[in-house]
Amino acid sequence: MIFNNQVYQYVNRDEKDRIRIIELDDSIVYYVELHGDTAMPKKISSATIEAEVQGEVLIAISDPYFKSYAEKDLSEKQIKKRDKDWQVVSTYWNVYKESLLEKKRREDAFEKIAAETNLSKLKLKRIFTRFWQRGLNKNALLPDYIHSGGKGKEKLLSGKKIGRPRKLNVADDMKQGINITEEVKKQFAYVIKKYYRRKNQVTLKETYDYLLKEFYSNSYIENNIVKFKIYDSSRIPTYNQFYYWFKKHEDPQLDIVLRTSSKEYDLKHRPILNNSTNETDGPGTRFQIDSTIADIYLVSSFDRTLIIGRPIIYAVIDVYSRMIAGIYVGLEGPSWVGAMMALDNMAADKVEFCKEYNIDINVSQWPVKHLPEIIIADRGEFEGYSVENLINNLNIKIENTSAYRGDLKGIVERQFHTINGKIKRKAPGAIQKEYRERGDRDYRLDANLNLDEFIKIVIHLVLQHNQKVIEKYPLEKGMVASGLTATPLNLWNWGIANKKGRLRMITDRNVFRLNLLPRGNARITRAGIRFKSLFYGSDTALNEQWYTKYKNISIEVLYDPRDMSYIYIPHADGKSYDSCYLLSTSEQYQGDTLEEIEFYQEMINELKLVQVAEQHESAINTDAVIEEIVKCAMREKRKVEQKEINKSEKLKNIRNNREAEKVVNRKEERFDLTSSFVETRAKLIDLSTNQKNDEAKPRSNSRLMEKLRKKRDEEFEKK
Structure with a gap:
């Protein structure tokens, strides 16, 4: 099957022989070659191009222009040029599409557009060529100098004033003002936050006056009134400099919210992306995405005694066929992360996805792995950085519903009601009623399913839904004539065969994920x-x-x-x-998973808190024991201390005293492995007593050693 926006290459030819499908119209396929700066659309019968694909003369390849550009990484000049060209394309592409695709009517269409836009026909051809060649999206119009120059880098400051010299210098003193250093930028940010972003709505010029008053003036008192004298003009930043840096770091949304209110921003200034119409042109025109908290409590996958709460279910549903295009079941609360997982599953091969949970299906049971043209979503998850990537890099339009308007996504909301109803009847741990009465059993205690097991249940419910007859579906005449039963699978397959739709395949899953x-x-x-x-x-x-x-x-x-x-x-x-x-x-x-890691880390922190308390208790008790031992030693020392011995005498014989103590300890500590060994404790010699009895005799270390040897020999002879 030929898909819109698919890139193909002819085999056995030059690399330049690549084409992109830009429009499908019944039996005609329109394409454009990917080389040349004014490549115009060509047409070919769908049968011919399908035959070339089947004969492997033409092979689908990865889109060479499928990239992920972050809006913040683009320069103002790039964005301005892109948006200017996009204004032309978005205004006239749908209006003159039929004429631009046909060679005979194309020149007349370009002349009409040129007359309305004041652009030359050559310029228009180059703009549309870039749009066709590079993916039919907004970022296709980015200029090729995206990586040139020093994007985002500020000039290094030196002592010399940078920037354009002043045109008028009344004093003719050649003074040119100051450079805007990091400190000056902090001053700018300070006064903008303090004065400009307030409900009294001070103007930017008045904010500049406050800047001069706060940082570039001297105060003095005149008639008991504090007045200010502004510095010389060569020592202050100009208003143009202040305005330049204000615009460079401007946050319009924050400014409007803080100066007026968030309601004012939502009413008059917010981007208008939502569209109330639900008309579709076949499968893939519109997908609805939403999330709900499942009415069931789950247990931990590694310890079933631990209850982990209720899981989140995300679903993506095709509005035309009611086919569920993608799901996510996990613990990630309603946020971009959960929506990202559902969108990734939307483009995934469902056979491989089901195989991860030991569920074997064939492609015909769940054939969806495509990108839609439009996604209808809540404002919460789809108002962020990654949404810009979907819009600009993938050309997916986002239609955000108003707050508290679940009816605008009725199809997916209805499916959540069906899933929760089935869970309540079948699964233990499900919420049976909102409020329990006194004496009722707590249904949370009945929980015994872990996350993987619950995902398997949801997958089976999805497979059942895709084959379930949809009541009150507005069947078209062609469906009735072909005897179609209104199941999502039948509607999907019939729509692909008989409708245009806007289905697109993902050629590089990794680049797609970079956008998500x-x-x-x-x-x-x-x-x-x-x-x-x-x-x-x-x-x-x-x-x-x-x-x-x-x-x-x-x-x-x-x-x-x-x-x-x-x-x-x-x-x-x-x-x-x-x-x-x-x-x-x-x-x-x-x-x-991130949830499991955060759960483990919380458990570790709790265990650490318990262990820290025990360590403090152990340290306190150990200190008490040590202090008691020291006190006992001090008491014993005081009993035998000889006050008449001076300090030098005590310190003089440390080495000999150590040798004597070592001999005694060796007697106690030695190993005797003979069978007749009887453990006896060595008798302690009270050296202090002997010294007291022999005060008049000179102390001799040799005599002390001799006595110890004699004592040792006597003990040995006894044994």
């Missing part, structure tokens, strides 16, 4: 790249000596919360990345 994966900040340390309290290593980081050169630097990474074995560092080209693996210090978490 959540982003976070990791830090480079000597112990590795630290992220979520785990440590990762990278071959690139090791080879380029990141751990010493860029220590404590923060970097942006992509991660999959379902498996934290790897994180990814994206490259600027939007297509490649570096993989980072767990180091040995964190290898125990190999294959674990």
Whole structure:
């Protein structure tokens, strides 16, 4: 089957012989060649191109322009040029589509567009060629100098004033003002936050006056009134400089919310992306996505005595056929991460997905693995960074419903009601009623399903839904004539065969995931790249000596919360990345989900708190025992202490005293392995007493050693 926006290449030809399908119309296929700066659409019969594909003359290849560009990485000039060209394409492509696709009517269409836009026909042809060749999306119109120059880098300041010299210098003193250093930028940010972003709605010029008053003036008192004298013009930033840096770091949404209110922003300034119509043109025109909290409590996968709460279910449903296109069941609360997982499952091969849970199906049971043209969603998850990637890189339109308007996504909401109803009747641990009366059994205690087991149940419910007859489905005449039964599978297959639709295949799953994966900040340390309290290593980081050169630097990474074995560092080209693996210090978490890792870490922290209390108690008791031993020793010392011996006498014979003590200890500590061995304790010689009795005699270390030897010989003879 030929898919819209698919790229093909003719085999055994030059690499330039690549084409992109830009429109499908019944039996005609329109395509454009991917080389040349003014490549115009050509047409061919669908039978011919299908024959070439089946004969492997024409082979589907990965889209060479399928990339992930972050909006924040684009310069103002790039965005301005892209948006200007996109205004032309978005305005006239749908209006003149039939004429632009046909060679005979194309020139007249370009002349009409040129007259309305004041652009030359050559310029228009180049704009539309870039749009057709590079993926039929907004970012296809980005200029090719995306990686040229010093994007995002600010000029290094020196003593000399940078920027355009002043045109008028009244004093003719050649003074040109000041450079905007980091300190001056902090001053700008301070006054904007303090004065501009307030409900009294101070103007930007008034905010500039407050800047001069706060940082560039001297105060003085005149008639008991504090007044201010502004510095010389060569020592202050100009209003143009202040305005430039304000616009460079402007946050319009934050400014409007803080200066007026969030309601004012939502009413008059928010992007209008939602569309109330639900008309579809076949499978893949519109998908609905939503989430719900399942009415069941689950237990831990590693200890069934631990209740982990209620799981989240995300579902993506095709509006035309009611086919469930993707699901996610997990513990990730309603957020972009959960929606990202559902969107990834939407484009996944369902046969392989089911096989992960030991469920064998064939392609005909769940054939969906495509991207839609439009996604209808809540405002919460789909108002962030990754949504810009879906819009600009994948050309998926996002229609956000209003708050508390679940009826605008009635199809997916109805399916959640069906799933929860089945769970309540079949699964233990399900919520039977909202409020329990006194004496009722707590249904949470009946929970015995873990997350994997619950996912299997949901998969079987999805497979059942795809074959279930849909009541009150508005069948078309062609469906009735063909005797169609209104099941999601039948409607999907009939729609593909008889309707246009806007289904697209994913050629590179990894690049698709670059547009979906959540982003976070990791830090480079000597112990590795630290992220979520785990440590990762990278071959690139090791080879380029990141751990010493860029220590404590923060970097942006992509991660999959379902498996934290790897994180990814994206490259600027939007297509490649570096993989980072767990180091040995964190290898125990190999294959674990982010939820499990956070759960383990919480348990470890709780155990540490208990252990810390025990350690404090042990330390206190040990100190008490040591202090008691020391006190006893001091008491014994005071009993035998000879006050008449001076300090020098005590210190003089330390070595000899040690030798004498060693001889006595050896007598007690020696091993005697003979059978007649009888353990006897050595008699202690009270040296202090002997010394007292022999005060008049000179102390001789040799005599002391002689007595010890004699005593040792006597003991030996007794044995």
